[in-house]
Structure formats: structure tokens, C-alpha cells
Amino acid sequence: MxxxxxxxxxxxxxxxxxxxxxxxxxxxxxxxxAPDAVQAIGTAREYGWIDADYGDPEFRALNALVANVFSVGSIEQTYYQPTCRTGGTDRPEGRRRSLAAGLSRGSTRRNS
Known part of the structure; x- marks a missing residue:
């Protein structure tokens, strides 16, 4: 630059x-x-995800999403998006959508 x-x-x-x-x-x-990775960091900072502490709802939701990707998914190579296998009787895709929806609503830390 x-x-x-x-x-x-x-x-x-x-x-x-x-x-x-x-x-x-x-x-x-x-x-x-800026590259996508830099934009992603800016978005995470805007939503308060980077500064989330252990007891914060954002921390718990991000932690659960990461655990879900690691346990039944991967990071898709073309667009670096998390992917997860779905199926079974507990309908894990519903849990992921619920966690993601909680994160996308924003946070009390969000700078607006």
C-alpha cells in the first residue's frame, strides 16, 4: 500500500x-x-466476535459452530466456507442454523 x-x-x-x-x-x-480474509476480520470485529469473552453468548455460539465444523464438517476449499454433513435423527443442521442466526442478529458490542 x-x-x-x-x-x-x-x-x-x-x-x-x-x-x-x-x-x-x-x-x-x-x-x-481488501482481501476477503481482511474483510472477514473487519466483520468479526464489527459484530464483537473478536473481543468476545468466555461467558458471552457470541463466544458460546462461535465455539459451538467451530466444534460442529470440526466434528462433522470441513472448510470448503473453493470459497473457504464451512461445510457440514447433515442427517441422523438429531437434525444437526437445525442446530447450526440456530447458532448462526444468533450470531447474525448482531451483538450488544456492535458498532453502529
Missing amino acids: AYASRHPEKGSSAIALRLELPRGRIRSWLDGS
Whole structure:
């Protein structure tokens, strides 16, 4: 970003060549954008998930979702989304949806 700010006339190819980095790593930072992982951290911070303490509802919901992915799922490679097998008699997909819905409602820590 520092190099790009000092050389605003240069495009992603020229910057990548100069910094000896793949163009894909450069392009995602130009024109005010950021890579998906950085945007995800910003979203997590906005919802109060990063600063959640052990007793907070956000912590419990995130912990349960992570345990669910690790126990019956994985992280899908194409879009880095959690995936889980479903089925059985306890209908685990309903539990995941319930936890995700609780997280998506926001938090009392959310900056609005």
C-alpha cells in the first residue's frame, strides 16, 4: 500500500513486478479494497466476535459452530466456507442454523 500510494500512476501489474509479488496479492489491495480474509476480520470485529469473552453468548455460539465444523464438517476449499454433513435423527443442521442466526442478529458490542 505504501508503494502504491507513492506511485498512484502504476497499476497492479507494475506494482507486483516491482515488489516481486504475485499480481493477485496486489490487486486485492488496490482501489480501496481488501482481501476477503481482511474483510472477514473487519466483520468479526464489527459484530464483537473478536473481543468476545468466555461467558458471552457470541463466544458460546462461535465455539459451538467451530466444534460442529470440526466434528462433522470441513472448510470448503473453493470459497473457504464451512461445510457440514447433515442427517441422523438429531437434525444437526437445525442446530447450526440456530447458532448462526444468533450470531447474525448482531451483538450488544456492535458498532453502529
